[in-house]
Amino acid sequence: MKLTRLLFIVSLLTLSSIFAGAQSPTKVALFESDVFFDQKNGIASLVAVQKKLTVEMTPRLEELQRLNDRVEKLRTEIRNAAPAVATPAWLRDKNDEGSRILREIDFKQKEADIYREKLQRDLIDPEMVVVGREMIEFAKKRSIDVLIDQSRFSGTIFPVSPTSNITLEFIRDFNAKRAGVPIKQ
Numbered sequence: 001m002k003l004t005r006l007l008f009i010v011s012l013l014t015l016s017s018i019f020a021g022a023q024s025p026t027k028v029a030l031f032e033s034d035v036f037f038d039q040k041n042g043i044a045s046l047v048a049v050q051k052k053l054t055v056e057m058t059p060r061l062e063e064l065q066r067l068n069d070r071v072e073k074l075r076t077e078i079r080n081a082a083p084a085v086a087t088p089a090w091l092r093d094k095n096d097e098g099s100r101i102l103r104e105i106d107f108k109q110k111e112a113d114i115y116r117e118k119l120q121r122d123l124i125d126p127e128m129v130v131v132g133r134e135m136i137e138f139a140k141k142r143s144i145d146v147l148i149d150q151s152r153f154s155g156t157i158f159p160v161s162p163t164s165n166i167t168l169e170f171i172r173d174f175n176a177k178r179a180g181v182p183i184k185q
Contacts, residue, residue, distance in 0.1 A: 029139065030164050031166050033152075035151075035168070041168060043131060043174055044178070045127050050124065053116070053123055056119055057116055060115065064112065067105045077094065135174075
């Protein structure tokens, strides 16, 4: 399905350049947005806000892990209980406690997801807008007509030339331009 979509896009680009009477071929470049968040080679401002998001989420994730550990401990306790201890009332109490914890996990997981989305909107999205604007300018300076995010077409794009992927070149350029710009905290 993805390959079909890609071929359709390439066909449209080719047809549009033919019908427009274009004298030069459409210049296409690839980039990998996943690399933007790479600790070593990524965009410094995105790496910084991603770290901030991780720090903000850590207490919630640790709490969810503690609750999951409690459920697992209850399961082990029930499994290993001696027949004299595992009365119907005891089992019912343990199952009720497990059910209560599972409901709490479900609630806290939904809260954590909502909080992560808020952090994404507040921290990462504004920086991605800046990155997007800079990428368009970067492409214009190099007479690139179309940018394709190779990360979104995993395994379906096969670049013929290694120079068609501009990711690292763009990241170096972006980081150099923003070297003195404070990172939003």
